[in-house]
Amino acid sequence: MLVYLTDIFTHLNELSISLQGSNKNVVIARVKLASFKAKIPLCLRNNEKGNLARFPSLEEVVEEHESLLPEVATTIRIHLEQLLYAFDGYFSAGNLEASDRWTRNPFLFQLSDMPDEDHFKKGIIDMQNDHAAKMEFEAKTLENFWASQVTRFPNISKKALTVLVPFATTYLCEVGFSTLLYVKSKFRNRLDAQHDMRIALSKKEPHIPDIIAKKQEQMSHS
Template structure:
């Protein structure tokens, strides 16, 4: 309209005029309300149980913020230790200049070897942690990764007993050409305690028949399934479908089973009951990071609920519906 009445120059100037805070706030609220309606609708229409993850955090104004994630259908310590090991000579010199007694530890060979070993251990743990993070992670995949890691630890112990520290590159570098390492016994004991700790926190057990066919319905051995299970018939039909097999190879596991809700509702519903639960606290951590970014000290009076919903939700606002609900401001 500005271009038609006043020309292109007026149009360019008008585009440079920022919207007021009230208008921006109103639009964010409209977008948030639309996203909330979509989420509620999806929850009501979901053929399987929904999974809810709740996290309460305190923002910069010491106000409690409750984050709720619904699924229907990091500064890493290992890296810090690695940097300390890499710079241990510089750190030693710095501590000497500060007349600190801690510098004596960096003169101790066993201390340096222990530091290198811990840097390697935490690096392995951080890599495991990163591998089970992300929005697409599910309980089955996380279980597989944790199980694989705990099965590696006894192998590492056997190598250590033979003086092989190939799994610990920083330690291997610190050891140099020395044939004997004074901390091998401590390393072995520590890894054994780590195994017990993992078994205490994460009980893996045997993989159930159900988890096997959910994980890969096409490689699943039907003979291991009880003949009285009515879902066995659906699995036979599923395995015979080449088109669905191609879809399975190109899609994420949870999305694949969502696609099968129409053709194989019993199989898909059972699979989604296993896949829908949140496997990690990744979304809570990501949500809190977003909260710190949105609600800064300069904006400590902000009610961040609408902003957070727009920032974190996978749902996109339906702008056509939002616009239809608005009344046009006609000129007088």
């Protein structure tokens, strides 16, 4: 069964990596989790048919020892059912489905899916009929788009940002700790690393010539 664990942890590791990154938001995380969760019943059905294509390492071993298949199939079924139950516990159905689906794409959102009493509906109608906003949506990232619409569509933009801005994972926190360990080593343990970390974590490229030009030349005292 160690071979099976190798395969299943490979899938879980791929899921974890897909959730990491500076441009990941809660909506993306929900979609990825929902997709992974939906594949578990598929694996269960394939397992009942003796199809181990989703577990290539295990499949290779079973091909050499076909007598192991019934026992392996039973063990896989039990584990996958437990895994599905664990996902339901950590990520309930309500959390996996974005309650405000229009935040992901307000222009493809079906207004019939939203009750007329929802006070955001009018703002979405206005946006869907704004061609300039649609062009900006196609040219910008989701977060940048909504941030740029706060002045024109304040109600729905602020609501969308409350969905998108919260950290989806601990990725950025982990990057910060890793940077701190690199900047503040045992040879620089008295360093106030605040400004150094800001530079290290920033995505902006410094314009070195301008920085040098603003610095006063140190004159020799000899």
